[in-house]
Amino acid sequence: MKCVVVLLSLLSLGRSAPLSSCDALLKPINISKEEMLGSWMFVGVSSDIPGSRSLFYLLSSVWLNVTPTSKSNVLRIVQSQKVLGKCSSISYDVIFENSTLIIEQPFYLKETYLPTECADCLAIREDITTGNDSFTSLLMCSRSRSISPAAVEMLKKQAECLQMSAPIMSDPTSELCPEDITPTDGISFISSVLEAKLGQKFAKFLDTIFDTFRS
Structure with a gap:
């Protein structure tokens, strides 16, 4: 009987270990407004928004610049991306309070922001709701073009904890878009992408095809 009790205890510990690890990996950290400001580059991303993985495979590079506004709790983000060799830029304002x-x-x-092994990086969890749909994205931004293997592995583990696909990592040698592109309204653009429900099944199919050929 004692052996059975010990065995059950070990099994219980074995099951709880991954959960505890995920709790630590997904526990939000504190980020100040000052730490958010400046230029960032996307280096890795995973998302369950239909079609997002197909789009990320087509992206050569993405970088953004975060600046303060006249309102203490509002930041402005200008994001520039190169898709199939063509650059574009969007801008939008966000509320930033309590990390x-x-x-x-x-x-x-x-x-919200998660732990990372990279000193000049942000590991980002995005929870999005539009109508009756909910989506989750996991992103890694860095002040530099590349991050350490340890930081990449940690990001992959965080994706696993969120039950998401492995992050798509960007090419650190790809050319960035210039800063002098006039940005368009980013909120309208993002909203139109999220509300494009008619193509979700086809978008998911494309995601599968891209993952298959890029794996």
Whole structure:
């Protein structure tokens, strides 16, 4: 009987270990407004938004610049990306309070920050709600073009904890878009992508095809 009790205890510990590890990996950390400001480059991303993985495979590079506004709790983000060799730029304002970034309308986005092995990186969890749909994205931004293997492995483990696909990592040698591109309204653009429900099944199919050929 004692052997059975010991065995059950060991099995219980074995099951709880991954959960405890995920609790630590997904526990939000504190980020100040000052730490958010400046230029960042996307180096890795995973998302369950239909079609997002296909888009990320087509992206050559993405970088963004975060600046303060006249409102103490509002930041402005200008994001520039190169898709199939063509550059474009979008801008949008966000609320930033208590280490949390929020967009309230016309969709709801909450961004929190997770532990990372990279000193000049942000590991970002985004929870998005639009209508009856909810999505999750996991991103890694860095002040530099590349990050350490340890930071990549940690990001992959965080994706596993969120039951998401492995992150797509960017090419650190790809050319960045210039800073002089006039940005368009980013909120309208993001909203149109999230509300494009008619193509979700086809978008998911494309994601599968891209993952198959790029794996």
